[in-house]
Amino acid sequence: MKRKQTSVDVHAPKSAVESILKDPAQFITNWPYVVRVKGKKPIIAEIMLPRFVFKFKDTYSFEFHEDYNSFIYDGTGRKSVLIVSITLREWQKATAVNVELSYSGRREFLLGKPLEILTNGIAKSLKELAESFGVHHLSEKTEEAIVEVDFSDPMSVANFLAKAKMVHSGLHVIGEGKLFDVLHELMEKAGSEVLYVSGITSDGAKGFKVLVRGSQILAVEIRDEGIQTIKVIDEMSAREAIELLSKVSGAYMLNAWVPAGGV
Structure with a gap:
């Protein structure tokens, strides 16, 4: 199983981050490489991972789980399994977010860089969504x-x-x-x-x-x-x-x- 991990500080209250994570369909829609999302229970998401000589695409059925400070998106596809685990820790002026992605299946050893980009992109998307939550200014x-x-x-x-x-x-x-x-x-x-x-x-x-x-x-x-x-x-x-x-x-x-x- 291929694993990638990244951390990011989100300058927003933990409650704002949680509000994004507790709406998995909306959150998954904003992941990189996601080309289509439908349904809610389960959430069906089509993800296309690019590579130099091919594009690997699979359609995942995601189950969502949460506990005190962890949020898990467990995706089962036709060719692979993709699991995203996000843990939160609240600091004085920010929320520390850790994103861990686990992938197993076809061509997993060739997809290291795309999986790294996907992991970093999920963290970046969460940061942007949470930090814009409730902001009331437009350019x-x-x-x-x-x-x-x-x-x-x-x-x-x-x-x-x-x-x-x-x-x-x-x-x-x-x-x-x-x-x-x-x-x-x-x-x-x-x-x-x-x-x-x-x-x-x-x-x-x-x-x-x-x-x-x-x-x-x-x-x-x-x-x-x-x-x-x-x-x-x-x-x-x-x-x-x-x-x-x-x-x-x-x-x-x-x-x-x-x-x-x-x-």
Whole structure:
């Protein structure tokens, strides 16, 4: 079994670090090399480890365990086993985090460097997520990117995503008129006032995109036998956006982003 280990000091309370670790689907989504995450019990994650002459890919079913100060993500794949163990120790002004990754399976002796990068990337991701948790400041450029998002203008969306990070990916069954409850739940989990969510059905026939700030809808796109986009600029366009979103229902794969650095 191949093992890699790293440590990092996170300048955030232990409670903030724990809040990230206790949402394994959201946390795993932010690991490097993770290309797809779905489900919650179990969490299914597809991970692709690059190498010089090949790319090794496996799909893992993760079980999550925790005790007083340890968090374990136990992944079983078709070709390998991947276990990530994270332990915490709280200091006066920071939380010391130790990440240990254990890997066994096909080509394990050839994957030393990618596994090291994965271990370091998990630690870096946790540090960034925890240190941005509950922060309430945006740069002027990020503020501008938020205001300018218009789904009829792909460049404005790309400009926002360049300053954002994904915080959630998973399948949701949305009841009629219940999308706003889902958005509120995602916003609370992300600890962010600004949230960008895209959703698509399994057959790709329907989809939507929405950018919200607090209780305010900023932009909407609905794809269902055609595409409708709304940039909210006044009360009338706000009503139209709410009406469109109220019609979204069914099973959707949702991905959510927040501005990098928090809000």
